[in-house]
Amino acid sequence: MSLTALYDLPAPAKLNLFLHVVGRRPDGYHLLQSVFVLIDWMDTLHVELRPAGQISRSDLGAALPADDLCLRAARALQAASGCRLGAHIAIDKQVPWGAGLGGGSSDAATTLLALNRLWGLNWPRSRLLALGLQLGADVPFFIGGRDAWVEGIGEQITPIDLPAASYLVLKPPVAIPTQAIFSSPLLSRDTALTTIAVFLADKQRFDKNDLQAAAAAYSPEVSQALKLLEQHVGSGRMSGSGSAVFAEAGNHPGAEDGFADPRQVLATLPVGWIGRLCRSLEAHPLVDWASD
Numbered sequence: 001m002s003l004t005a006l007y008d009l010p011a012p013a014k015l016n017l018f019l020h021v022v023g024r025r026p027d028g029y030h031l032l033q034s035v036f037v038l039i040d041w042m043d044t045l046h047v048e049l050r051p052a053g054q055i056s057r058s059d060l061g062a063a064l065p066a067d068d069l070c071l072r073a074a075r076a077l078q079a080a081s082g083c084r085l086g087a088h089i090a091i092d093k094q095v096p097w098g099a100g101l102g103g104g105s106s107d108a109a110t111t112l113l114a115l116n117r118l119w120g121l122n123w124p125r126s127r128l129l130a131l132g133l134q135l136g137a138d139v140p141f142f143i144g145g146r147d148a149w150v151e152g153i154g155e156q157i158t159p160i161d162l163p164a165a166s167y168l169v170l171k172p173p174v175a176i177p178t179q180a181i182f183s184s185p186l187l188s189r190d191t192a193l194t195t196i197a198v199f200l201a202d203k204q205r206f207d208k209n210d211l212q213a214a215a216a217a218y219s220p221e222v223s224q225a226l227k228l229l230e231q232h233v234g235s236g237r238m239s240g241s242g243s244a245v246f247a248e249a250g251n252h253p254g255a256e257d258g259f260a261d262p263r264q265v266l267a268t269l270p271v272g273w274i275g276r277l278c279r280s281l282e283a284h285p286l287v288d289w290a291s292d
């Protein structure tokens with residue numbers, strides 16, 4: 001029996017445990033070193049085959065821009081593969097955008113994984129990764145599907161095993177355009193290169209996001225969010241180019257370290273803020289959908 005639809009496909013968000021800007025390419029893109037972790041805050045996609053080649057989308061959750069990353073991913077795969085089939089993608093958008101959580105990139109990655117299967121293309125992961133990079137610097141990580149040490153502009157991915165963790169994630173009511181942060185005069189681009197071995201030997205020391213100062217200057221809500229975390233759970237840092245900030249939640253059970261239970265922070269958030277207690281994922285639930 002041929003495959004005509006794929007339902008309830010997860011598109012999980014990510015956190016950058018740290019993010020160093022270590023240089024700049026001649027085309028202006030920034031060279032990074034970062035550890036990306038998948039979390040259980042996710043969008044859900046339903047992808048149906050359309051025989052006549054048309055590609056369309058409908059929004060089940062928050063409304064997306066007309067030409068969103070799912071549509072762009074589907075069209076890019078159709079063009080690159082020469083496939084004559086089409087698809088309808090219904091998306092339940094739950095991950096906020098302009099948050100540094102990579103939600104749009106994850107939607108694009110999930111679309112590529114789904115259509116690779118639905119259209120019977122059987123592209124290897126390496127080919128999907130290269131196409132994904134054309135859609136956004138974060139897309140290859142989500143196609144890789146595992147927590148990773150990430151370098152280059154996002155295309156050099158080395159999977160790493162990290163212990164399971166819980167995170168308190170706060171999203172202030174502001175969306176930050178990534179490009180505005182990378183072009184900020186406040187951005188330092190010369191953090192010294194490090195290695196996975198150094199990171200693994202002393203993870204706690206890696207808590208710096210080089211994009212944070214520029215994002216805090218762009219949006220006072222980022223500073224406010226970091227202050228909230230500092231007051232309630234001791235420390236916090238930003239993910240990606242913001243505006244979401246996070247702290248490890250597992251180490252703050254309450255009274256004994258003098259900080260509140262993270263759930264109490266969620267109960268006292270200002271109007272318009274979103275907060276979630278998230279767990280890390282072992283892998284993208286569709287990680288096996290691409291062969292190496």
Ligand SMILES: C[C@](O)(CO)[C@H](O)COP(=O)(O)OP(=O)(O)OC[C@H]1O[C@@H](n2ccc(N)nc2=O)[C@H](O)[C@@H]1O
Pocket residue numbers: 016019028029030031032100102105135136137138139152153154178179182240241
């Ligand atoms: C900040 C991160 O989220 C870290 O995970 C990513 O580096 C951003 O990845 P992304 O949102 O997929 O970014 P893209 O959509 O590819 O790029 C948006 C814009 O950000 C700038 N950009 C992005 C990534 C990068 N390594 N250097 C850059 O300078 C470029 O001006 C680009 O036009």
Ligand SMILES: Nc1ncnc2c1ncn2[C@@H]1O[C@H](COP(=O)(O)OP(=O)(O)OP(=O)(O)O)[C@@H](O)[C@H]1O
Pocket residue numbers: 064065067068069070096097098099100101102103104105106107108138176177178239240241242
């Ligand atoms: N499916 C989608 N989901 C979210 N945003 C989308 C989508 N398609 C297009 N966009 C646009 O892409 C922009 C960035 O969205 P996305 O959620 O990937 O980035 P982000 O939150 O800034 O995370 P990061 O910087 O880590 O990639 C938004 O301004 C949004 O308008």
